[in-house]
Amino acid sequence: MRYNLWMRILAIETSCDETAVCLLEAEGAFERDFRFRILGNALHSQAALHTEYGGVFPNLAKREHAKNLVPLLEEALRQAGELSHTESPTDPGIFLPLKQLLEREEELFKQLLAHALRYRTPVVDAIAVTTGPGLEPALWVGINFAKALSHLWSVPIVAVNHMEGHVVMPMMEHSDILENVRMSGKIRAFNFPLLTLLISGGHTELVLSKTFAEYQLIGETRDDAAGEAFDKVARLMDLPYPGGPEISRLAAEARAILGVPFDSKDSPWKLTPPMLRSGDYDFSFSGLKTEVRKLVEKHSPLSDDDKRRLALSVEETIAKVLIEKTLRAADEYGAMTLIVGGGVSANTRIRELLAGRVHEDATVEQLLTTSPQLATDNAVMIGLAGYFHALKGQYSAPQDIAAKGNLKLETAL
Numbered sequence: 001m002r003y004n005l006w007m008r009i010l011a012i013e014t015s016c017d018e019t020a021v022c023l024l025e026a027e028g029a030f031e032r033d034f035r036f037r038i039l040g041n042a043l044h045s046q047a048a049l050h051t052e053y054g055g056v057f058p059n060l061a062k063r064e065h066a067k068n069l070v071p072l073l074e075e076a077l078r079q080a081g082e083l084s085h086t087e088s089p090t091d092p093g094i095f096l097p098l099k100q101l102l103e104r105e106e107e108l109f110k111q112l113l114a115h116a117l118r119y120r121t122p123v124v125d126a127i128a129v130t131t132g133p134g135l136e137p138a139l140w141v142g143i144n145f146a147k148a149l150s151h152l153w154s155v156p157i158v159a160v161n162h163m164e165g166h167v168v169m170p171m172m173e174h175s176d177i178l179e180n181v182r183m184s185g186k187i188r189a190f191n192f193p194l195l196t197l198l199i200s201g202g203h204t205e206l207v208l209s210k211t212f213a214e215y216q217l218i219g220e221t222r223d224d225a226a227g228e229a230f231d232k233v234a235r236l237m238d239l240p241y242p243g244g245p246e247i248s249r250l251a252a253e254a255r256a257i258l259g260v261p262f263d264s265k266d267s268p269w270k271l272t273p274p275m276l277r278s279g280d281y282d283f284s285f286s287g288l289k290t291e292v293r294k295l296v297e298k299h300s301p302l303s304d305d306d307k308r309r310l311a312l313s314v315e316e317t318i319a320k321v322l323i324e325k326t327l328r329a330a331d332e333y334g335a336m337t338l339i340v341g342g343g344v345s346a347n348t349r350i351r352e353l354l355a356g357r358v359h360e361d362a363t364v365e366q367l368l369t370t371s372p373q374l375a376t377d378n379a380v381m382i383g384l385a386g387y388f389h390a391l392k393g394q395y396s397a398p399q400d401i402a403a404k405g406n407l408k409l410e411t412a413l
């Protein structure tokens with residue numbers, strides 16, 4: 001049953017190599033009594049396609065998003081019981097504006113037009129779309145799709161910062177339901193100051209918040225992001241993209257099968273934790289990549305056990321820097337809550353180590369993480385962050401919405 005106060009958000013995410021569409025409904029002030037339900041959630045990962053490039057190839061990502069958006073929209077609407085055939089004839093006047101909005105996406109235009117001619121307008125109050133940061137060609141596809149839907153359904157658009165999605169997702173507790181459909185959840189109780197460690201394919205940042213939607217960047221990577229480091233190291237080791245889960249799997253095997261003590265001083269696979277004592281909260285991972293390249297060259301060809309040992313060393317070294325610096329920052333700023341978000345936060349070892357340290361820490365009361373499935377890119381987090389802004393009336397005129405590859409997290413009170 002749908003109550004009057006529930007707001008329905010259709011969320012679209014295309015910033016990298018995941019195409020995702022989610023229909024959720026939410027109610028309440030975000031800060032206090034916020035609740036949500038996922039009505040439909042469809043996601044397509046392009047990871048397998050990008051494997052041969054060892055990373056995400058922007059134009060391929062863009063084409064794939066354009067191909068998959070309408071099927072994913074229909075899947076999400078079907079799950080929500082919102083995909084029904086239209087009985088009234090569609091106004092032919094929709095043709096031209098849609099064609100103009102999707103002039104660079106011919107296939108997407110054709111698919112959306114066919115959709116509009118077949119199906120009735122679903123019950124949706126706002127469209128939330130990722131406008132950055134990310135790969136601009138990929139972001140544009142989602143944005144143009146959002147503009148076309150906004151025109152078609154006469155609903156406003158909320159522009160969402162992808163990183164805010166990664167911050168907001170771990171704030172939620174939710175039921176554990178397959179594929180996240182029919183999942184319901186609410187905001188957890190926690191105290192500020194809040195320190196968020198954002199670790200993804202493109203970002204490594206420490207962000208301090210004294211209240212909701214207030215973000216102060218206190219540290220970031222000077223070169224490669226943590227996820228990028230995992231991906232690049234994996235490539236050096238001939239492992240498929242994305243590298244994070246692969247390195248993590250091999251590291252787990254090293255612990256289980258080989259029982260390797262990771263930090264034995266004479267291990268040939270030992271790596272230097274970069275910038276551990278730099279005196280600030282910045283990170284750097286490109287040196288680690290160079291160190292790994294040298295090790296790979298020296299020991300080439302690597303046996304399976306060599307790969308396990310090296311993967312263990314990589315995972316432990318990255319985890320160590322991230323955790324040490326985060327806890328140091330938490331103490332300096334008196335953070336009562338710690339969030340870890342972004343794709344790399346799916347890493348079991350990082351979660352385990354962080355949880356152990358937080359347990360011993362004097363100031364931090366709580367560590368918030370989300371399920372591994374929702375730690376990597378998805379549209380649920382975009383819908384949640386979008387609701388927050390929609391509630392405050394922070395809509396954008398379609399002509400003002402543009403892709404911003406380097407969009408920063410900004411305070412929006």
Ligand code: KG4
Nearest residue numbers: 200201202227242244245343344347376377
């Ligand atoms: O947030 P995300 O899905 O996309 C971006 O916004 O970039 O993060 C993707 C990154 C990739 O670099 C991937 O290798 C990494 O997250 N990742 C992991 C794990 N799962 C995904 N890194 C380490 N361990 C994992 N289990």
Ligand code: ZN
Nearest residue numbers: 200342343377
């Ligand atoms: Zn992400």
